[in-house]
Amino acid sequence: MIEPGSVSAKPRVSLSEPKDFLALLKPRVMSLVVLTAVTGMVAAPGTMNPVLAIVSILAIAVGAGASGALNMWYDADIDARMSRTKLRPVPSGRVEPDAALAFGLGLSIFSVMVLGLAANWFAAAFLAFTIFFYAVIYTMGLKRSTPQNIVIGGAAGAFPPMIGWAAVTGDMSLAGFVLFMIIFLWTPPHFWALALFKMKEYGSVGVPMLPNVAGEASTRRQIFAYSLILVPVGVAPFFLGFAGPVYGVVAALMGANFLRHAYAVLKMADGDEKMIPAKRLFGFSILYLFGLFITLLGETVVIRLLAGGAA
Numbered sequence: 195m196i197e198p199g200s201v202s203a204k205p206r207v208s209l210s211e212p213k214d215f216l217a218l219l220k221p222r223v224m225s226l227v228v229l230t231a232v233t234g235m236v237a238a239p240g241t242m243n244p245v246l247a248i249v250s251i252l253a254i255a256v257g258a259g260a261s262g263a264l265n266m267w268y269d270a271d272i273d274a275r276m277s278r279t280k281l282r283p284v285p286s287g288r289v290e291p292d293a294a295l296a297f298g299l300g301l302s303i304f305s306v307m308v309l310g311l312a313a314n315w316f317a318a319a320f321l322a323f324t325i326f327f328y329a330v331i332y333t334m335g336l337k338r339s340t341p342q343n344i345v346i347g348g349a350a351g352a353f354p355p356m357i358g359w360a361a362v363t364g365d366m367s368l369a370g371f372v373l374f375m376i377i378f379l380w381t382p383p384h385f386w387a388l389a390l391f392k393m394k395e396y397g398s399v400g401v402p403m404l405p406n407v408a409g410e411a412s413t414r415r416q417i418f419a420y421s422l423i424l425v426p427v428g429v430a431p432f433f434l435g436f437a438g439p440v441y442g443v444v445a446a447l448m449g450a451n452f453l454r455h456a457y458a459v460l461k462m463a464d465g466d467e468k469m470i471p472a473k474r475l476f477g478f479s480i481l482y483l484f485g486l487f488i489t490l491l492g493e494t495v496v497i498r499l500l501a502g503g504a505a
Contacts, residue, residue, distance in 0.1 A: 210283070210288055210289045210290070210293065211288070214283040214288045214289050215283070215289065215297060217282065217283050218263040218283055218284075218289060218297060219256075219259030219260075219262050219263060219301075220258075220259065220262030220265075220266075221259075223262060223351075224255050224258050224259050224262070226351075226483070226484070227254065227255055227258040227351075227354045228251060228254070228255050229484065229487050229488065229491070230354045230355045230373070230377065230487050231251055231254045231354040231355060231357055231358035232251055232358060232491060233355055233373065233487045233490055233491040233494075234354065234355030234356060234357070234359040234373055235247060235251070235358035235359065235361055235362050236358075236494050236495060236498075237355075237359070237373070237436055237490065237491075237494055238361075238363050238367075238369075238370070239362075240362050240363055241362075242313070242361070242362050246312045246313065247361075247362075249308065249312040250309055250313045250317070250358075250361045251358070252308075253305045253308040253309035253312060253313075253321070254305070254309065254354060254357055254358065254361075256301050256305040256308075257302065257305035257306065257309070257321045257324065257325055258324075258354065259301060260297075260298045260299075260300075260302040260305060261298075261324070261325050261328040261329050262298075263294055263297050263298030263301065264294075264295070264299070264302070264325075264328075264329035265329060265333045266282055266283065266284050266294060267284060267291055267295045267298060268329070268333050268334055270282075270284040270285045270291060270294075271285075272399040272400070272401060273285040275395075275398060275399050276392075276396075276398075276399060278392065278395065298329070302322075302325050302329075305321060305325075306318050306321050306322045309321050309357075309361065312361075313361035313362075314360070314361065314364045316360055316364050316365065317357055317361040320356065320357045320360055321357055323353075324350055324353040324354075324357065327347075327353075328347070328350035331346075331347070331350075332347030332350055333347075337401060338400065338401060338402070339402070340402060341403060341404045341406075341407040341408060342404075343401075343402070343403075344381055344382055344385045344386065344389075344403075344404075345381070345382050348377070348378055348381030348382065348385075351377055352374045352375070352376075352377035352378040352381070353374065355370060355377070355487075356370040356371070356373065356374050359373075368434070369431070369434065369436045372427065372430050372431060372434060373431070375427050376424070376427055376428055376430075376483075376486065377483065379420055379423055379424040379427055380424055380479065380482070382416065382420045383417040383418075383420045383421050383424065383452075383456060383475065383479060384476065384479040384480070384483075386403075386404055386405070386413050386416065386417050387459060387472045387473075387476040387479065388472075388476050389403040389404060389405050389413070390405050390410065390413060390414075390459070390469055390472040391469035391472050391473055391476075393405045393406055393410075404416065410462075410465075414459050414462060415460065417456055417459055417460070417475070418456045418457060418459065418460040421453055421456035422453070422456075424449075424452070425449035425450070425452060425453055426449075428449050428482075429442060429445045429446055429449060431445070431490060432445065437490050437494075438493045438494075438497060440489060440493045441486075441489050441490050441493050444485060445489070448481075448482050448485050449482075451478065451482075452479065452482050455471065455474055455475040455478050455479075456475060458471035458474070458475070459472050459475050
């Protein structure tokens with residue numbers, strides 16, 4: 195039995211390449227972190243030196259990557275037994291567990307210090323808490339102990355827009371919290387859709403994802419319930435006045451499509467082996483979140499440019 199955080203106790207020649215350490219950072223997750231953090235930074239009132247803003251975004255991205263490295267280090271035992279994750283650098287043997295741990299810890303400290311120096315120490319402390327929350331509270335605590343792991347642990351992935359906001363303002367606000375809630379409420383239907391068609395794999399490694407514990411029917415109902423809450427919250431930035439009409443229309447249309455996919459999942463039959471509706475919801479959910487934040491970011495930039503030109 196392989197213990198968490200290790201795949202082998204035997205020393206071996208390192209096969210690591212730079213691309214393997216890059217993979218430890220979970221680049222696709224980092225892209226979402228960068229987008230949401232930049233959106234929070236641009237939407238925040240006030241201005242920031244462009245160079246310091248770029249450095250701050252890079253620090254937030256590196257902090258997110260550090261969390262990913264620590265997650266891969268600890269989860270190497272179960273990653274090695276799942277088709278979706280078995281080729282990751284640690285379980286595949288391309289990066290030694292100790293190297294992944296040192297890499298994650300080093301980048302964690304580096305990213306927090308850089309953000310503190312480039313922006314402010316409130317934002318840096320927020321980033322430190324986010325890394326701790328994802329690596330320790332979620333990965334080491336919640337993931338293997340409760341079917342609500344995604345609900346609670348999803349907060350870690352929802353913090354970046356608030357950190358971006360804090361980098362500019364040095365505090366938090368209702369607008370930043372709304373951006374947090376969009377990602378927080380999006381996470382359960384997104385990951386539970388994945389868990390439905392990867393249910394057997396999660397069950398085989400002992401991760402208590404909701405479909406394995408509560409059953410498919412309960413999971414489908416909870417996906418739809420969270421989707422019903424998510425869609426109006428997704429439109430909330432328009433009604434609260436920190437997003438314009440373009441965002442409002444995009445959020446409403448994409449939200450309606452999200453509900454359409456979630457309803458299709460709700461109506462799936464028990465034992466559906468193909469899980470087509472769940473796969474479609476999972477794929478569209480990624481497009482939905484990127485679409486909301488890209489629209490909010492682009493619209494905010496255009497409005498500010500027009501306002502500056504008019505002045």
